Amino acid sequence: MLSLLPIDGVLAVIAAWLSIGICGVFALRRFAFVSRVLFPAGGLVCLALALFALQALFQSPQVAVLPLGLPGLPFHLRLDALAAFFLLVIGGAGAGVSIFAAGYFRQGEGTPPGLLCLEYHVFLASMAMVVLADDAYAFMVAWETMALSSFFLVTANHKVPEIRDAGFLYLLVAHVGAIAILLCFGVLQANTGDYTFANMRAQSLTPFWASAAFLLALFGFGAKAGIFPLHVWLPEAHPAAPSPVSALMSGVMLKTAVYGMVRVSFDLLHLQLWWWGALLLAVGLATALFGVVFATVQSDMKRLLAYSSIENIGLLFAAIGLAVIFNAYGMRALSALALTACLFHVASHALFKSLLFVGTGMVLHATGQRNLGRLGGLVRFMPWVAWLVLIGVLASSGLPPLSGFASEWLLLQTFLFTPGLPHPFLNMVIPVLAAAVALIAALAGYAMVKFFGVVFLGQPREETLREAHDAGWLERIGMLWLAAGCVVLGLLPTQFIVLIDRVTIDLLGWGLGRQVAQTGWLILAPFSVERASFSPLLFFGGVLFCSVLAFLLVRAIYHGHMRRAPPWDCGFAWQTARMQDTAEGFGQPIRQIFEPLLRLERHLPTAADREPRYRVVVGDHSWFRLYLPIAHGVEFLARQVGRLQRGRISIYLLYSFLTLLFMLFLVR
Amino acid sequence: MNALISQLVNLFAAVMLILAFAMLSQRRVITLIHLFAMQGLAVVGATTVVAYVTHQHHLYYSALLTLVLKVFLIPFLLHRVIDRLNVKWDIETLFNIPTQMIVGIGLVIFAFNVSLPIARFSETISRGTLGIALACLLLSFLMMITRAKAVPQVVGFLAMENALFFAATSATYGMPMVVELGIALDVLVGILIMGVFMFQIREQFESLDIRHLEKLKED
Amino acid sequence: MTLSGLLSQCLALVLALVLAPLLTGWVNQWRAWLQNRSGPGLLQPYRMLHKLFNKESVLAESASPFFRAAPYIIFGCMTLACAIIPMLSTDLPLSIAADAIALVGLFAVARVFLSLAAMDIGTSFGSLGARREMLVGFLAEPALLAVLFTASLIANSTALTTIVTSLAHREFAIYPSLAFAGIAFTFVSFAENARVPVDNPATHLELTMIHEALILEYSGRHLALIEWAASLKLFAYSCIGLAIFFPWGIAEAEAPLALIFAIPALVSKLAIGGFLLALIETLSAKMRIFRVPEFLASAFMLAVIGMLVHLLLGV
Structure with missing residues (x-):
């Protein structure tokens, strides 16, 4: 039997994507062919990628050289554990989104379907190439291809001027960031003229130049990831794109920036300084707080999710920062814990954010509304979407036992057990920052309750919403896949940590895997059971058991009479659906508390107004x-x-x- | 035994810090004075413990002096002042309390980092107390900055003095008796002068809001 | 899993389910006495539950399945919370399922489901209550976490049983950091259990109510479950407070017989705690809803200062 190396498999996957895209060009207007054949095929290829990546995680790094591009300047590729992990994320989330996209795209929306298919698959392929690249040249080519293809996807509906503006802003920030990354590689190769990553690893820079490279990387990848204050493009561009593309951009593309940050700081740079970590930590937490506060006050559902992505990216950068700090002081066990928390959250965010974005896509198609103030009560008309989105919402709020909680739990553990840092100031401040993380997580819950409650619960705020239709079967499969990912990742974190273990051993020489495996598959205990333990399955089983038992007991004892009646109107008989809390109303307390952070424009009606209108714009x-x-x-x-x-x-x-x-x- | 003593001093230090934060976020004038008296009591406790451990008799006297002066006499005087001025139930509008507390937390971290090198040399009962004393001092200062009325400012000033006294006893086992007596007298005279001032301000401006003092500036 | 562990686990669970309404009754009775009223009697919550379980459930026309499932989930969450808190013994087999962070997560699940259920009907009261509940929650949750973090830093563990064991064997008589944490915890538990400075459990006035607005649409068995869950929440909070700040009398793994003494110890501690709760409720006035964020933010800051004091003083 022909033994297929994972890297060959991955290259085959990339080739398959590109050929699917080219097929799309030949079938430019044949909608049925593109949506029913090409997109599902792309989804299957995603699955294959995930499998190859899984295989690669357990093998030693593989290298390949592609004789592409300029003469004498071939593409160097390398598939190590870190790359394999991110390929797994791309494949896993991409499979769900692609299958969803097969059912999602409708005829007659802006760009012809064949072209959209090309751009979409080139986008996927370029993300895989970014992760695979092993020299600056290949990396930059893939990075730029990714930026360009996503730009065209964002502007798919280019007849709307706002979408065009959003696209151009995105392109601008992406290129400013790309210049910084290019300069960073320039510093890293240390005047040797050899731009392969292997050469960069061999260089030992002085602390000054290493810091310069790090700061350039932070700027470049930060611009792509949307860290504060380079985030402005993100809430414009992500909502502008068609929903599956928003899902890919928020769920997967942002992670390539996290990949770049990890790659540069742990692999390409030979040393780490503690203040890099402190900087990352400060920037990350500021970004997270900023993102979550803005998410709670949004009244456009896709913008709300985009700001929530900013929050999650902030947490990821904070986790990388902790890993850098610990590594700088040689505390590898804690560094591995921080990096594990980061990578776990990468996977978990990829899944739940994709799920939420495709869910908003369904709502958008069914109702034509993005404004939260005109939605409501959709759980009655689109139950599939509502229940699946609920899983994403719970995961995104960081509630146990779903995936968002597991990563947050790991992150909080890292923050708490820092004693022994030789730096007294950090020793004092880092555990206190755990409280800030808790605050951010609780605010994320607020934003998500607002999102789900206003869109899916309550009464429909417009009569037209009653005609909303539920998801088709392809869309359901895509959403089910993503939701299942959230649940499985949340319930079986130990198994997933064993996968991440390969990455941390590769980068830091330490992994949690052995310790985690010692306590068994049921219990997650990164140090020991006495110190901290969490068992999602027992937890879930406990809640489920108590709830079901209560249900059965009540059913056995209770006579079961039930009557339907109009809701209690408090004596005011003219209740309408417009009297429910709007999105603005729900966000009002947060707006008041965090007023200094926001730029508010408020127009209050006076008593004499014939048609009183209340308007608030959050800038x-x-x-x-x-x-x-x-x-x-x-x-x-x-x-x-x-x-x-x-x-x-x-x-x-x-x-x-x-x-x-x-x-x-x-x-x- | 020694462990228990150092715990007690630490506890008094923590109580002082709690009270400093409570004063920072208290709106009512009368509660502010109660809090101040309690802070005085914490200082008395700490001084007595230190006196007991180190067998320094003059510290007992200074504890007694503090008790009489800061727990009874000055709060009593302040009560009379606010009674006469009729500001007993005054409520001050404060700038956002949580923000003040965040600034306060920053000050605490700062104070500890500043006092760390000094504390390292000290061989007294508890090293952390110097940092807390400094933090209390800075917090009282912050309180003086954020207040707009005269009485809370006076209380802030007195709380600062409390913190200084606490630093002196816990870090260096007290100052010579003469110095302490001098300071006590100064504080007493200071509060009398301030009392007179408050009445003057009140007569002049019909209010104790010290923002009115801005009018005295030459244009 | 040992036999004595299983025994103490079951005992704790049964005790919580049975005693929780009694604690609520006790607090209400003391409140009445302190306010010069004769009071409904200690057993009133049980009568209430009995009545509600026998009543017909009236469901709003627009209620979705979500609305009907929520009471069971909330009840399940609170039961599990009572099962993992070491109230009688630190020998709890279930405690490995969730540490302090997961416990707070458990409360958060219940809160989110309650808020979402309140929004489900689509009346203005429901969404108002949901908004206020989430407002209380988003500040109280991190404050509670910060309180638990202080204890975790002292015990160098986030496992609740380890925290309680190490605090019970403390070498220090008084932890200054726990003093801060204790005040913060008191603030938080008043807010989380809808008690007077934040919310008044005995009112149906739209300007002030939080908890009652959330459950306005529930009736019959659903309301009974939610009321029971609210009692369990008060019970759980009391037990967390007692276990962290007054951990004496809690049996340990090596001494299963101590369980016999642990029950009267717990009951008497709860009785004193309930009385103090009623006393504070009677002495304080309900604050305006706009003041609540400030109150809770102060609690959060106090808890953070508690952590800081621990890190600074090393105790």
Whole structure:
């Protein structure tokens, strides 16, 4: 039998995606073929990728060289444990989203379906290539392809001016970030002229240059991930894209930035300084708090989810920061714990955020509404979507026993057990920051209750919502896959940690796997049972057992009479669905508490208004204080340069002449 | 035995810190004075314990002095003042309390980091107390900054003095008796002068809001 | 899993289910006495539960299955919470299922389900209550976690049984950090159990109510389960507080016979605690809803200061 190395398998998967995309171009307008054949095929290929990645996790790193691109500058590829883990995430989340997408795309929406198919699969392939790349050249090519293909996907509905603007903003920030990453690689290769990652690993930079490389990486990958204050593009671009694409961008693409950050700080750089970790921690927590506060005050469901992604990215960066701090002081066990928490959350966020985004896609299709204020009561008309989204909502709120809680639990453990850090200041501050993480998690719960409660529960706020239809069978399968992932990851964290273990052993020389395996598959105890333990299965079983027992007992004893009646109207007989709390109303307490963080524009009606209207717009300070001044500065400079333009040919000739003279003077 | 003693001093230190935070976030003038008296009591407790351990008799006297002065006499005077001025149930509008507390937490961390090198040299009962004393001092200072009325400012000033006294007893086993007597007298004279001032401000501006003092500035 | 462990586990669970309404009755009775009323009697909550279980359940027309499932889930969560808190003995087989963080997660699950169920009917009261409940929750939850973190840092463990064991064998008589944590915990438990400074359990006035607004649409068996779950929550909170701040009298794994003394110890501690709760409730006035975030944020900050004091003083 032909033995197929995982890296060959992964390359085959990438080739398959590209050919599916090309098939899409040939079937540009044949909607049924694209949606019923090509997208499901892409989903199956995703599954294959996940399997190859799983296989690769347990094998030693494999290398390949692709003779593509410029002569003498081939693509170096390498499939190690870290890459395999991220490929697993791409494959796992991508499979669900692709199958969902097969049922999701409708005819006559902006870009023709075949083109959309091409862009979508090129996007997937480029993400896999980013993770696989082993030299700066291949990495940058894949990175730019990823940015471009996602740009075209964001602007799929390019007839809407807001979507065009969002797309251009995205492209701009992505490229500013890409420049920083390129410069980072330039520093890392240390003037050897060899841009392979193998060479970068061999270099030992001075602390100054290492810090420069780290900061450039933080800027570059941070821009892609949407950390504060480089986040402004994210809440514009993610909601603009079609929902499966939003799901991929939020769930998977952001993780490539996390991948880059981990790759640079733990693999390519040979040393770590503690203040890098402190910086990451501070930036990460600030981002998380910012994201979650903004998520609670949004009234557009996709923007709410986009801000929630910012929050999760912040937590991921904070976890990387902790790992760096511990590694800098040689505390490898704790460093491994922090990195495990980070990678666990990468997988868990990929699943639940994809699930939530595709869920909003279904709502959008069924109702045509993104505004929370015009939705409501959908659990009655689209039960499948509602119940599956509920799983995503619970996971995203960090509630046990779903996947979001498991990663949060690991993260909190890391924060708590830091004594022994040789730095007294960090020793004091880090456990206190655990309280901040708890606050962020609780706020995330608030945002998610708002999201689910306003969209799916209560009375429909518009009459048209009563005609909303439930998901089709392909969409159901896609959502079921993602929801099952959330549940399985939450209930069996120990098994998943054994997979992550390969990555941490590879990068840090330490893994939790052995310790975790010692206490058995039922109990998650990263150190020992006496110190901390959590058993999701027992937990879930306990709640389920008590609830079912209560149900059965009540049923056995109770006479079972039940009557349906109109809800209690408190004596006011003209209750309408518009009297429910709106999204703005639900977010009001948070808006009040965190007012200094937000830029509020409020229009209150006066008593004399014939048609009283209440309007509140929540803006972002960083947009007005940071981005607009920069934009004005650039415009000003451009205008100054614009004075050179005179419109007379002789003056242009004079410019060329003067340039020539100057050059001659220089080379004299 | 010694472990228990150092615990007791630590406990008094923690009580002082709690009271400092409570004063920072208290709106009512009268409760503020109660809190101040309790803080004085904590200082008395700490001083007595230190006196017992180190067998320094003059510390007993200074504890007694503190008790009379800061737990009974000054709160009594303040009560009379607010009675006469009719501000007993005054409520002050404060800037957001949680924000103040976050700033306070920052100050505590800062105070500990500053006092760490000093505390390392001290061989007294408990090393952490110096940091707490410094933190209490800074918190009282913060309270003085954020208050707009005269009486709470006076209380803040006195709380600062409490913190200083606590630092002196816990870190260096007290100052010489002469110095302590001098300080006690100073505080007493200070509060009398401030009392006079408060009446003056009140007569001048019909209010104890010290923001009115801005009017005295030459334009 | 030993036999004595199993025994203490079952005993704790049964005791919690049986005693929880009694604790509520006790607090209400003392409240009445302190306010110069004669009071409904200690057994009133049981009569109430009995009445509700025998009543017809009236369901709103628009209620979805979610609304009907929520009471059972909430009840299940609270029962499990009572099962994992070491109230009688630290020899609890189920305690490995959840540590302090997961316990807070358990309360959060119950809160989220209750809020979502309240939003399900789509009346303005339900969503108002849900909003207020989540507002209390998002500040109280991290405060409770921070309190538990202080204890965890002292015991160097987040497992509840280990925390209680090590606090019961404390070498220090008084932990300054626990003093802060204790005050914060008191604040939090008032908020979480809908007690007077934050919420008034005896009112149906829309301007003030939180808990009652949430459960306005429930009746019959569903209401009975929710009321029982609320009693269990009060019981669980009391037990957490007693176990962390007054851990004496709790039996340990090596001494199964101590279980006999643990029950009267727990009952008398709960009796004193319930009286104090009623006393504080009587002495304080209900605060405006806008003041609640400040109150809870102060609790959060106090708990954080508690952690800080532990880290600074090393005790």
